[in-house]
Amino acid sequence: MWKSAHPIFMILTGVDSVADYKLEPFPFLWGRERYFGNNYLDIVSTQAIVSIAIPRGSEKDFSSEFTNAFGTYLPEPGHSVFSKNREFLFLWMSPDQIFALFERDGLYPELTVREKLGDTGYITDQTDNWCQIRLTGQDIVQAMERICPLDLNQFPLGKCARTVMEHLSSVLVRESDEGFLLLSPSSSAQSFLEAIEQSFLNTGDY
């Protein structure tokens, strides 16, 4: 009999024999980093993204499960929130969906969330759907206003939003006073990176 399709069971039951081949990760932008003056652009490659959808009809149960698991409330629309231990950053994505961002510690990031939440919520690994770019520095707003329709001067810590830049879907998260995390679909990551780099080059002598 072939085994249950569920990935969690696959892992928990282990495997008897493994193939002789190895797969190596190769994200498109891996290792690219760059300074623009004092502004730093870094490709984040170790952070997992897991989506959690909230089951219809059990919103309240989910909310309390969530709070029990992570020591914080669900993020408000347009906002992000850290878990109490600050290991997880949750982004509000839609009325019934949030993203959990955390340091990846295994092959199955969805399991990390599943272990915390139990069977409440529908979970999908989104890590490979997105490229993640972290920007830090004082001139980010000046550069990003060339491509970002959001008002980044009024985008305080704890805000996040999905929008469109240069025809590309993107998610912005204010991570620190001088720092933003940006997500954009991984297949077009190269175009996204070029758009950001060009914005710096157009706005300063870097």
Added chain:
Amino acid sequence: MWRDPEPQQHYDVIIIGAGHGMAAAYYLAKVYGIRKVAVLEKGWLGSGNTGRNTTIIRSNYLLPGNEPFYEFSMKLWEGLEQDFNFNAMVSQRGILNLFHSDPQRDAFARRGNSMLLAGADAVLLDENLIRKMCPFLDYENARFPVKGALWQPRGGTVRHDAVVWGYARGADRLGVDIIQNCEVTGFDIQDGVCRGVETTKGPIKANNVGVSVAGSSSKVMAQAGMRLPMESHVLQAFVSEGLKPCLPGVITFGAGHFYVSQSDKGGLVFGGDLDGYNSYAQRGNLPTVEDVCEGGMAIMPMIGKARLLRMWGGLMDMSMDGSPIIDKTHISGLYFNGGWCYGGFKATPASGYCMAHLLATDEPHHTATAFRFDRFNKGLMIDEKGVGAQPNLH
């Protein structure tokens, strides 16, 4: 150019709308001998879509319901100026539909063959021929390289205002009353029969009433209690400053949303997509302007230094399958012509002719038999673009 008469009490035919409607009145008088006709225009002559478009004429249609009609229109264009003795500057310098992929080529080939089978003209060009004809297109650095084009040499442009004026002058001389600044406020319908209209200049009686009001179709027909398979959308059009001649004809960019020609005065006349939302504002917003210019720069990067001089917004009667309706209604004596989407200008002569035919004979013209109201109910849509009941995508 034309008289400015007060409306009479009764006409054989009243036509509402002086765009296609003016053409209809002209052919009614000239071809069908019905001269006791009034054309009612809410604004000034040419204030509707006839005077707000990118002036392109072509008959490069795909579907059997459409192609013979548009080819009929093309032939009328070709004899138009001699017909009404007014120079509308019909300029058949060709229309080039660029394609960028094999599936697009296949679709254009199917279309080109439809055109040839219908007696129109079509040529499939490869990249080398296009390079000779249009050396200024982006071949080296294009995101979507040009693979070829469907060319209709007889396509081209016409001076749009002159079309209005020419038909008006012609109709006026045949006895048609052109009544400007006369808005229809209601229909006189008794026992399922339309006997006339109410207007801002008082009631006017008629044996038959034809409605041909483009983007205002839903509004006007609502006065007769009808709901239409139609939405009104804004389409922006653009013209650049005058430039020395630099384009050979009409060029359309298949991987973006951009079509362009150059007027006799030297302006680049161009356009793209609808703004995309229902609107009666007759003006659009900036994102569409940018989108159109992006398409323009992507395909012909020499136009970066040409300046956009004016833009305007027309009210498009976007139908549910992207094709028009020329048909009688369930109300006796009330006829409708609309749903031209943003292809109405090129149709002006045939639309007028077929409307005149319908008004005069109560039967559809043989090139316009598919343009029926009941085609949606029966599943006989004429959907050139294949996007379904989504008017803003046609």
Added chain:
Amino acid sequence: MIIDHPLLGPRDAAEFVYLGDASLIDRPDLNNPEAGKEFFEYLYLRDNPEGIHRELWYHEQGDRSWLVVTRNTLTHEILNVELARQVALAMGR
């Protein structure tokens, strides 16, 4: 244009995709004896007013909510914005 999203506040219309008349929520019941006629009218016949229009917009480059926007088609003034799901639920869907 700017659409004042009920959850997220004002956002550029460029983030949205337009569908059309909000009556598209009110999909007929297949089991109705007149279903054929109702589906035809539902899909093809639209109010197309010059003035107040309730219409569907999708926040595709945002939170993926479908919204019911009440907008004046003559002036483009937006009078009200609701989550379409709430509207649909209130209609008993």
Added chain:
Amino acid sequence: MFSRFPEGGLIDREHSFTFSFNNKKWTGYKGDTLASALLANNQLFIARSFKYHRPRGVFSAGSEEPNALVQLGRASFSEPNTKATNIELYDNLNAKSQNYKLSLQFDLLGINDKLSPFLSAGFYYKTFMWPKLFWEKLYEPVIRSSAGLGKLSGYPDPDNYDKGFLHCDILVVGGGPSGLLSALVAGRAGARVILADEDFRLGGRLNSDREEINNQSGQEWVAQTIAELKSLDNVRLLPRTVVFGNYDHGIFGALEQRPDALPGINKKPKTVLWRIYSKRSIICTGATERSIGFGNNDRPGILLAGAMRTYLNRFAVKPGDRVALFTNNDSGLKTANDLADKEIAVTVIDTRPNQGQNTDKKYHDYIAGGRIADVRGQKAINSIILADGKSITVDSLAVSGGWNPNVHLTCHKRTKPVWNEKIQAFVPGENLTDGMRVAGSANGLFDLSSTLLSGVVTANLALEDLGFPTCQHPDFETSVETTDITPFWYVKEVRSRSWIDLQNDVTTKDISQAHDEGFRDVEHLKRYTTLGMATDQGRTSNVSALAIMSERTGKSISETSTTIFRPPYTPIPIGALAGRSRGKHFRPTRFTPSHRWAEKQGAVFVETGNWLRAQWYPLEGETHWRQSVDREVLATRNSVGVCDVSTLGKIDCQGTDAAEFLNRVYANPFLKLPVGKVRYGLMMREDGIVYDDGTVARLDENHYVITTTTANAVLVFRQLEFARQCLWPQLDVHLISTTDGWAQFSVAGPNSRNLLAKITDDFDLSNEVFPFMACANLTVCGGRKARLFRISFSGELAYEIAVPSRYGNSMMETLMEAGQEFNVVPYGTEALGVMRIEKGHFAGNELTGQTTAFNLGLERMVSKKKDSIGNKLSERSGLNQPDGIRLVGFVPVDKNMQFNAGAHFVSKGKEKILENDEGWMTSVAYSPTLGHTIGLGFIKNGLNRFGEIVHAVDPLRGNNTDVEICSPHFYDPDGGRQRG
């Protein structure tokens, strides 16, 4: 003779620039415009007019300029129709005159001016028709060759352009006195303010006029105000920025010229197109002066009076020793006063009979109630002739017919301006929307103290709206200004032509003629005469034309009303509006996970939407694409091939109601799909037309994975969200796209199982355990997460294996390495296409958006028992006609013959006309498996016509092939191979 005063003006005499005009070198200063520098060098004759090629010179000092258009820059950097009055001078600037044949001085087309009796308004329409062919062959080419003004280089625009987004509480448009003050008041109150002005120097008329504010010079006041504005963090100053359009909900379009981007010097953007999102806006765009009609009033050396003041005071240009001023209002007298103060001999001709008696200025002469009938001098004015015949020798002439508030931005949303009798001009209408207010002379306030006060009042109103503190209204002490005007539009006692629209060469006579021919609406006037349609958009001429028009019709100007003001306020380069989206950056590029590997193999790529996909993988020695594709097909069919199919849309669908949801969005049933199984899904639009197709895999009780076609991934997701939120909001179902998350590979061919066995971890791939249409989560290559689907597009024993996309490149390498013993090949989209045609699978070419399940032969898949999207309307009679088109296969009767997609079908022996058209060929391939060309296509009643021979008619390519109708399943029709 014009010259430069030895001192004074707002130019930086420390920085002199050399520039070239018509190939001669000249000198100017930093702070000059090209126009001021040319005037200072006594260059009056600059351009030829559009229609009559008359000599023209600088007329204004701003973006309203109708005359002084030049071709700026060299070669590919060359910009046509550039207003010399708007060009900020820079070192080595190069400009040339335009619109002449031979030379500016000796223009062959100057003959047009002599032919003018035949070239009046609308002349085209009445002539050039006979004989018929002559229009296209003769007349039109001639007219076209004389069309336009400047030239495009024909080369790609080499400049860079950028765009951006700005947000503010209050946008102030215009940096004159009212704008500066509005911005200051709003800035001090703490509001986020943006102040934009099209000039490179803020200050507006205070740069041109000699005024005092609170005992400071206007210039000192400007400098002090700007200094304070610059000190405020919440204020952003945008000089060189024209706000060109007012759009919905407080959004404005603005174009900033970047002075740091000089042609060819660096790659910085030349302009930035700003979309400014404002909560409130204050329009302080000032006013534009208009002229008066009189004979030859277009000659070089005739300037608007305000412009002459600008050249005099701001640019220190001396307009000769003897200057005449023709005015109907007080503002003109300011020019006379400033000229007189510079000890220039001024003759004032004031149309008003009773003015000027009390003036103490030392004018050379003052003629009250005077009128200029004509001027002398072709390429530069040398004297004026008064209506009474008196001649006065002059070096230049200043004209003021009054001022028109720049109401444009207030009208872009169709608010009509209203006529104000007192100032004889249109002012902004009532009920401006989206928080717009108007201050200063844009609102018809022409004296400085009112202007300043309105700046404060307006800013306070905006601040109050937004909940900011307001300020006291200060008192302003300014010079006393009077603004009296008596309407006077044109001089009647003239013999020569009086010009109204200088650029499009429209005269007072043309306006009368249009009226006489029945063009009595202002829009008709505009269209028939082309008045106001030139690059200056008639900013100095429209109102004068209206006045003349209303005189003819007997209506008031108010009744006559204006044409519609539309964006843009000034012409905007198309390149600037496109920004970065051109060339390769026109749209984003999406790469497949194995792109790098494919690149190394020398794959040929093809655009499919935004994706780049490998089309085929040529090997050394293969010179024609067909060689590569045939090899890939045969190798796959004979052993095994691998294709990156990651571009297919993938949607995770989860929830307790997921099955119910899928059952409603697909035409075929989905309630009973077992866990671990895949089912083909046919998705329709509500109108019963096929929308998309793909597979649905049930990975777990409440977890499905949907695939869509590459092209429709986004559209299907949108449609599903609509169904989920709007149609069935109670269902517990959740969607998320995972298209980019998974690298997915088709592994196809008889050895596909053997190949996969080498890389999967302890997974039983046998037909018994993992049959056709099975699916599973599993691990590969030592514990890597993967999904496996046993589905086949090629018709072979085949699988699709998915791994997280960052492992995709490595997965491709691994499959190639592990597959060496099977002679595995990578195959591209061409081979994929060939195999699907051989197998009779439809794809994008068949799904035209007009195709029904019936057309595809899938009508039995559409469940009649359930309510799913499109089922009801798919039953309409027109979509189910018995002789409707059906998808079938075609083979050439002569197997050596080829045919193409796009050919139409005509029954044998029938005439090849549209009436006999029975369908068309949708997809064609050469089948290396069968050894001849095969095709799929739609033909009427096709399923009942197997074996019939029809013509595949392709007149477009001169091809006409007899083809036999057959089953679309050319290859392994029983499907034994894919189930094996």
